[in-house]
Amino acid sequence: MPMNDEMQDEQVDLNERYHLDSESGVLFRFSEAARSNDPVSAHVRAVLSAANDLSLFSEELRASWNDLPAQYALSPVRANVLRPFEAFLRSDVLEVGAQYGAASRYLAEAGARLVAIEPVPARAVAAALRTRDCPSARVICDSLRDFQPDVRFDVVTILNAAESAAEWTSEGGMRAMLERAASLLRPDGLLILASENRFGLKYLSSAKEPGRDALLFSGTGSGDGDDPSVFSKADILDALGQLGFGMVEVAAPFPDHRLTRSLVTPAGFEAGRAFDISVLAAQSALRDPSLPNALHFAIEPAWRAAGRDGIIENVANSFVYAARRDSSATCFDSADLAYHYSTDRRASFCKMTRFRREDGIQVERRKLSEGAPGTEDSPFLFVVEDEPFHSGRSFDADFEAIVSTPGWNVDMLASFYRRFIDMLVAESAARACNVELPVHASTPIAGALLDFIPSNICIREEACPLAQRYVAYDLEWRAKETLPLGFMVFRSLLNLSGFVSRYAIPSDPALLNRRSLFAALFGALGLSFTEAECLNYWRRESDFLEFATGSRQLVSAQDWFGSNLPTGSGEPMIDPAQFQVAAEEAESRAAALAQRTVELERQCEFYQSRLAESGEISERMKRLQREFNILSEQYGRRCQEEMLSKKALEDAHAAAAESLRRVAVLTKELRHSARPSLAERAARRFIRIIRNADGGR
Structure with missing residues (x-):
């Protein structure tokens, strides 16, 4: 991007005070030593020198994050704290404390006409290497105290405020540094300041800032053990007010300003229980690689408790201050409650999530890179969708x-x-x-x-x-x-x-x-x-x-x-050996469980087949029952008929007996008649007839 006339004039003035090191591309003061060699700087410079892709989301550079210092030096997450201010960055920007150039790279890609100053020569060389293909960016090895440009800037960023303020300790620390930074702004300019909060939860739980031995808060009550370069939120607001900044907006980055994953705006804090910011704070806590193993308390439940009590605004680990002299000029949209950035991934998958108060609360997402995901030959898909915010x-x-x-x-x-x-x-x-x-x-x-x-x-x-x-x-x-x-x-x-x-x-x-x-x-x-x-x-x-x-x-x-x-x-x-024994026992139990599961599945199949057979048997039993009922009915009728036949037979027997008795009487009477032989024959014949009728009995 071409520079404007003021920046071109400044280039001439800067060349009068600095000389360009052709090897590194850094502008040094004539009296400045151009070389220093700490291990981190040497590694970062070697990586950047050999890299072909220096872009913010370079996968080539990502592969070199072999430790925490390298991640701080090269990660695109370092720039997330500046993303909410992107609309203001297409202007003349001064970056104070460029370090290894991660944020410098973002500023240049965002369209800034960038001057980045870094007092440590080795770091300045790394920052120049990171931006060497960005014509709108220049890196100067100088301190804020000694930097004397003839023009002013639209935006001044200080993303490592405590470190930058350390050189001002004898002159008032943070307050003196802010006064110097304010003097480099144009009347309608924007000062972006990121600083630790000594009462942040992670610091109260014993964490320290990387590369610094002093606790931000010692807990002694006297302040003698505290880091003197770190001011409280109240101190910074007071200092900015005295410097004539009529509008100061305070946002909170999580887990902190160094590797920001989420950022809650002033409107987000004012939303109250309708917007639970403790979820963003808690879920980002372990994304902070600087947390020590030994903590006084668990960070995640503490964030949720702080959310319930409404005190997250006071115990955030860091604050971002956006200061302008015009009391009516704001940076954050009043409808924007928070931002969440997913930038530790491939460029085509990097995205920004915005929580916006509009017809309730809406969650809006957009990609941060124009590259296609390239999922055609992959077993995975990547989907970016808006959705309503869910409370719970x-x-x-x-x-x-x-x-x-x-x-x-x-x-x-x-x-x-x-x-x-x-x-x-x-x-x-x-x-x-x-x-x-x-x-x-x-x-x-x-x-x-x-x-x-x-x-x-x-x-x-x-x-x-x-x-x-x-x-x-x-x-x-x-x-x-x-x-x-x-x-x-x-x-x-x-x-x-x-x-x-x-x-x-x-x-x-x-x-x-x-x-x-x-x-x-x-x-x-x-x-x-x-x-x-x-x-x-x-x-x-x-x-x-x-x-x-x-x-x-x-x-x-x-x-x-x-x-x-x-x-x-x-x-x-x-003892680790005890763990090994327990693991072997657990694996043995798991294998036995797997075998038992197979056996149970076989038993289930057997009983299911038996159940099917029992269904068939049940149908057969029903058929037999119906047949039994029919036969029982028939048998009942037969029995009734036989009972009727038996009664008829008994009546016949009784009649026959009566007849025999009468025959006997008649026979006796006939014996006294004139023709006894004929009477006897008639009686005997009658008896035979009766006996034949009785079945021969």
Whole structure:
């Protein structure tokens, strides 16, 4: 971008005071030593010198983040604190304290006509290397105290205020530095200042700023142990007011201003309970690589408690001050509540999320790079969508509450995960991927749920039907194929366990080993977790992270699972050998459980077949019952007929007996008649007839 006339005049004036080092591209004062060699600077300079892609989101540079100092020096996350002011940066900008040029690169790409000053020669060389293909940027090795330009600037940025103020300690520290910076602004100019808050939660929990030994707050009450270069928020506001700045807006970056992930605006703080900023603060806490292992208290629950009590505005780790002399000139849109930046990934996947108060609260997202994602040949998809803001409790807070409770156990975690699995099953069915019950590790889940993890689930507090008591949000990553349920449980636990700063001591200390924790949870859920399955899940997650970030995992599965969870103590809770024994026992139990699961499945199949057979038998029994009823009815009729026949026979017998008696009487009488022989013959014949009628009896 061509410079304006004032900047061209300044170029002449600067050349009168500085000489251009042709090798490094840095403007040095004639008396300045051009070389110094600390290990970090040497590494960064070597990386930048060899790089072909120096852009803000360079994947080539990302591959060289082998430690925290290199990440601070090269990460695009360093520039996020300036993104809310992008509309003001297409102007003449002075950057005070350029360090290694990460923010300088962003300013140049945003369209600034940039002058970056850095007092440390080695750092100035690195900043010049980072911006060497940006014609609108110049790097000067000089201090704010000695820098004497003949023009003023539209914007002055001081992103490392405490470090820059250290050289002013004998003259009033921060206040003197601000006075000098204000003198370099045009009347309608903007001063952007980022500084630590000595009462920030992470500092109260014993954290220190990288490269500095002094605590920001010593807790002595006298202030003798505090870092003198760090002023309180009240001190800075008072100093800016005395310097004639009529409008000072204060925003809070999280986890801090050095590697900003989220930034809450003044309107965000004023929104109250309608906009829970503690979620942004808590979820960004473990994104801070400067946190020590030993903390006085767990950071994440502390942020949530601070949100409930409405004091986050006072205990943020850092503040960003936007100061202008015009009391009516604001920088932040009154409708913008907060911003969230996802910039530690491939350029085509970097995005900005804005929380905006408009017909309620809306969540708006946009990509920060014009490059296409290139997902055609990948098993994953990247989706950027707007959506309404959901009020409620973040589901990952329930996990934090469990592991922050002394004496927690695997049954408590299993109860949490059963709820999660129920949600997974319901969401998968809603995406036309029905799940057969009971579930097992290989149960297929809809690929669209790759990003369905507790930190992306909001639990609604208001009364509503069971199916509506939770809502998923920001499901930006999706798989094209179904995913095994075991992997989804693994991925969510990997995410949750990695973003808790301090665990309470569980009832079984073996759970503080990552491998033991995973094996115990899978066992409690009735899911197999063999060594092969563990490595398969790890490879799946590593492949996804490489796709999203462009970088391969630096930590092996063996090293990660062999490590312990942080407890706030520097001492290991149990012997690593004990962990190994517990892990082997858990694996053995998992194998036995898998075998038992197979046996139970076979028994289920057997009983299902028997049940089908019993159905056939039941039908046969019904048919037999019907036949029995018919035969019983027929038998009843036969019996009735026989009873009638028997009575008739008995009546006949009685009649025959009476006849015989009469015959006997007649016979006796006939014997006295004149022809006895004829009478006898007649009687005998009559008797035969009667006997024949009686069946020969």
